[in-house]
Amino acid sequence: MRRQFAMAMMAALMAYAQPTAGMAVEDFFRGKQIRMVLPTAPGGSTSLYGMALGEFMARHIPGHPVIVPEYRPGAGGVVAASYVYNAAPKDGTVITMLLSSMVTFQVLQPDTIKFDTTKFSHIGRIADLPRALIAWHTAGLNSIDDAKTREVALGASGKGSSTTIHPALMNAFLNTRFKIVTGYRGAGDTYLALERGEIQATTVAWDGLVSERGDWLRNGLVKVLVRIGNRKMPGFQNVPTLADLGKTAEDKAVLDLALVPMEMGQAVSAPPGLPPDRLAALRRAFDLTMTDPAFLAFAKSRDMPIAPMTGDELGRLIEAGINTPRPVVQRLNKLTGGL
Numbered sequence: 001m002r003r004q005f006a007m008a009m010m011a012a013l014m015a016y017a018q019p020t021a022g023m024a025v026e027d028f029f030r031g032k033q034i035r036m037v038l039p040t041a042p043g044g045s046t047s048l049y050g051m052a053l054g055e056f057m058a059r060h061i062p063g064h065p066v067i068v069p070e071y072r073p074g075a076g077g078v079v080a081a082s083y084v085y086n087a088a089p090k091d092g093t094v095i096t097m098l099l100s101s102m103v104t105f106q107v108l109q110p111d112t113i114k115f116d117t118t119k120f121s122h123i124g125r126i127a128d129l130p131r132a133l134i135a136w137h138t139a140g141l142n143s144i145d146d147a148k149t150r151e152v153a154l155g156a157s158g159k160g161s162s163t164t165i166h167p168a169l170m171n172a173f174l175n176t177r178f179k180i181v182t183g184y185r186g187a188g189d190t191y192l193a194l195e196r197g198e199i200q201a202t203t204v205a206w207d208g209l210v211s212e213r214g215d216w217l218r219n220g221l222v223k224v225l226v227r228i229g230n231r232k233m234p235g236f237q238n239v240p241t242l243a244d245l246g247k248t249a250e251d252k253a254v255l256d257l258a259l260v261p262m263e264m265g266q267a268v269s270a271p272p273g274l275p276p277d278r279l280a281a282l283r284r285a286f287d288l289t290m291t292d293p294a295f296l297a298f299a300k301s302r303d304m305p306i307a308p309m310t311g312d313e314l315g316r317l318i319e320a321g322i323n324t325p326r327p328v329v330q331r332l333n334k335l336t337g338g339l
Contacts, residue, residue: 025278037095100266139201
């Protein structure tokens, strides 16, 4: 009898504690602002996805806080990631679009960054992030083979980012002659540089190109030279992919690591060490947003593909990339010139 009473009391206490915990989360978020730290300048696909998520996800968070954007571009996403990891409040009031190149940054430059990508509080992935190598129509580049014949100025963000790694691998595997010019703060900057003739080529997020500069594709203002990632790109199926460049098993292992950012895609994370109930609330709000008809209709109207992952799935993908065998990492580092 005493044992049965104890079990009944425990069940009653658990039933009581669950709504109390829920109310605590709701009370915490009510009336607050959540800062969405964006690692790129306005105008690119990361900004577009982050702004859209912030508008709709807030409706599913207990207490209905307001999510506001905060731009912290620089160093290919490292500036934002370092801030969120080391300095931002670890209470659920800061989240970020964790730039997908953070995995390759960490494996290639472990001594130069001050965060561990695996230890962020991962919330989920909105979509994968295929990229494309494009050239301005006046550059005289109609295929990737044309880039083997002369030096081509190519705009990129920072050392160690996908914008530098991918063309560097093309130089290594194909003997293209891309001169990689770093310092461009997001897609908006590189788009302007292409129009002005400062650069002749760049790599860009495919979804951002389609949604923001779809007229360039339709009117032939840019040429698509290489597809980067596994997603099919309607109308450009015959363009070679970056994965096609690998000739041996060792080559393909290097390319697999270089392509992790495309799979990681539009990732949403928070600082490490969040209270478990608040992280659970943010993850649930994210998952609900990914099936919210209003969000999906908005995304469709902006040509924003949605291919979600849960926070746990995103975390496992990142860990697999970070734990790539050291010889593969060393070869990627060598082929990209120690980026």
